[in-house]
Amino acid sequence: xxxxxxxxxxxxxxxxxxxxxxxxxxxxxxxxxxxxxxxxxxxxxxxxxxxxxxxxxxxxxxxxxxxxxxxxxxxxxxxxxxxxxxxxxxxxxxxxxxxxxxxxxxxxxxxxxxxxxxxxxxxxxxxxxxxxxxxxxxxxxxxxxxxxxxxxxxxxxxxxxxxxxxxxxxxxxxxxxxxxxxxxxxxxxxxxxxxxxxxxxxxxxxxxxxxxxxxxxxxxxxxxxxxxxxxxxxxxxxxxxxxxxxxxxxxxxxxxxxxxxxxxxxxxxxxxxxxxxxxxxxxxxxxxxx
Numbered sequence: 001x002x003x004x005x006x007x008x009x010x011x012x013x014x015x016x017x018x019x020x021x022x023x024x025x026x027x028x029x030x031x032x033x034x035x036x037x038x039x040x041x042x043x044x045x046x047x048x049x050x051x052x053x054x055x056x057x058x059x060x061x062x063x064x065x066x067x068x069x070x071x072x073x074x075x076x077x078x079x080x081x082x083x084x085x086x087x088x089x090x091x092x093x094x095x096x097x098x099x100x101x102x103x104x105x106x107x108x109x110x111x112x113x114x115x116x117x118x119x120x121x122x123x124x125x126x127x128x129x130x131x132x133x134x135x136x137x138x139x140x141x142x143x144x145x146x147x148x149x150x151x152x153x154x155x156x157x158x159x160x161x162x163x164x165x166x167x168x169x170x171x172x173x174x175x176x177x178x179x180x181x182x183x184x185x186x187x188x189x190x191x192x193x194x195x196x197x198x199x200x201x202x203x204x205x206x207x208x209x210x211x212x213x214x215x216x217x218x219x220x221x222x223x224x225x226x227x228x229x230x231x232x233x234x235x236x237x238x239x240x241x242x243x244x245x246x247x248x249x250x251x252x253x254x255x256x257x258x259x260x261x262x263x264x265x266x267x268x269x270x271x272x273x274x275x276x277x278x279x280x281x282x283x284x285x286x287x288x289x290x
Contacts, residue, residue, distance in 0.1 A: 055081055058257050059223075062086035063288035067280050071245070071265025075281045078184035078258045080191060087180060092164045094177040095262040098236030099135045099215065100249040101176045104156045104186060106132055107195035107204055109143045114199045132207040132234065135215045144173045160189035174238060178249070183260025187253045190232070208232035208253070217275040218250035219259045219282030230255070235278070237271035248274025252282065259285065 062077050065088075076087035106128045113120050120128070124146075127139035144152065150171040157165055162182040168175035178186070186195070190208075193201040209232045220231040236249040243264075248271055250261040261281050263274040 055256075057289060059227075059254065059289055060257055060259065060282070060285040061289035063284060065281055065284050067277055067284075069265070069277060070269075071263065073261065073263040073265075073274075073277050073281075074180045075259065075261045076180040076184045077285060078188055078260075079256065080188045080258060081256045085181060085184065091181045091260075092179045093262075094164060094166065094179050095249065095264055096168070096175045096236075096238070096240065096247050097178050097183075097249050098174050098238040098247060099137075099140070100178070100183065100234050100236035100251055101153075101173050102131050102135065102140050102236075103190060103204075103208060103234040103251065104160075104195065105140055105143050105147060105152065105173060106207070107190055107200070108147045108152050108155060110200035110204060111195065111197035112147070114197050129207055132204070133210050133212055135211075135213075135235075140173060156186070156195075159194055160186050162186065174236075178260075178262070180260040180262050183249065183251050183262070184258040187232075187251050187258030187260065191253050191258070205232045205253070208234055211235075218278040219252040219261065219285070221279045222282030222286050235275075237274065239267050239271075241267070243267075246271060246274060248278065250275075250278035250281075 058079060060077060065075060067073070072090075072093075074088055074090045074093055076085060076091040078085050109124070109128065110120070124143075127136070127143055130136040131139040131143060150167050153165075153167045153173070153176050156162065157167075162178070162185055164179035165182045166177040168177065189195045190201070190204065195201075196204045209229060211233050215235050215237075216233070218233055218235050220228045220233050223231065232253040234251050237247070239246050244267045245264050246267050246269060248263045250259070252259045259282060261278045263277050265273060
């Protein structure tokens, strides 16, 4: 129901129902007919396979999220161990990322530096740090230009195998169009080392765990303080004057999981309204796992 305003009290306002996907290849079924002739001798018995190890339960679990809200929001949860993606049907809807995309800008800059065999200067590293931790826009613009601008977002879509996302029409980083599902794919791409490369992945995740100040909100706030320090995040928030909407986007990367949330609502409500929606998604996903 993209673009529909749902105000408090609406029967549709409180529900974003989950839908689950299992990527091809995880079921183990080949779908091919048995091609062994009926009169062929019995094949030798194969050695007994080791039992498949049981995965530990994650601290978050897909569920039907219910939040009293106005505007639009959607979410996605990715189990990065199995590739299972869950969330409501509109998890593929696009919205502008604002500062969330700074996680990719930093990753792209650091990986390309390593690929070119160069060590970033102290001033560039300071830009990466303040861009991630403090969401510095000037640092983001400088690094985005160093990455080549819009082609950097095209690399994101290709390298991280995003399915819904688009480069902004004006080429600016803030209006990059992602979906909640693709936010989780970006998070997985950072966590598995593809985005920043082997040299810089740990550094980037450490910076994302150290996000502070205004940008420290979202799903990780649903966790105890000790656990929050282990969760890497990057959030975006901006008042879109053209649309008269506030856009808030949240990404949280934990051990074996990524959550992506996007919101759009009346501009008068400010960023804390969307920040709370992101937190409430985390609260309910945690509660479902307990």
